[in-house]
Amino acid sequence: MYSSVITVRTGSMPTVRDITGEAAEFVSGHGDGLLHVFVPHATAGIAIIETGAGSDEDLLLALDAALPADDRWRHRHGSPGHGRDHVLPAFVAPYATLPVVGGKIALGTWQSICLVDPNGDNPTRQVRFSFLAG
Template identity: 55%
Template structure:
């Protein structure tokens, strides 16, 4: 049996502070539409240069703890400079090295296979405010 591949993008407005945007419902809705009860893989990818994707418990404090840890590692100050010499968002652009811009997740019976408290979240460090695009791709 040959697998099928379906992909689409989801636009996300991230705001003007580092944040997490829960993508779990968008992922589940996409799978309901395209997986048709099949097993497979969901790949989630962001091409936004100052974002990454995490699988994390949200709402119980872990999301705030992750943002605080990232602020400690990548403080918002002027210690990093763009190549043209001016202050730049260098810390924001290093986020994907710590929180990868992709995640591949199992799909079983057409549904996302996550732990009880896990969510798929877009993590962004961009303090300038922006919109990001996330690509969802199902192979099953």
């Protein structure tokens, strides 16, 4: 298995950050296998979605509707409503595994690999790419 970690700056506001380019660069030239993408943080996830047509903003709105940033959460350190950020990985898993064929990720036409980070308290994230040859 081949593995590498990248650092992604997500900033101080909830964001959906497309990391498809970084993932494609990582698997380039590695032939067939599986790409595993993992974010080792308790308040972030990985989503396979369309970006650039509003779906990324829609995802953040949907998460806000399902997980409001208010005082209902028992987990209370950090910014107000931060407890919801710790529930996020139950809705948006911290990992995704994708097929790689001929050194290219086998995504659909409109699919992108995205880091979902609702937590403005941590402006940088680590993402681990792992490749298992097949």
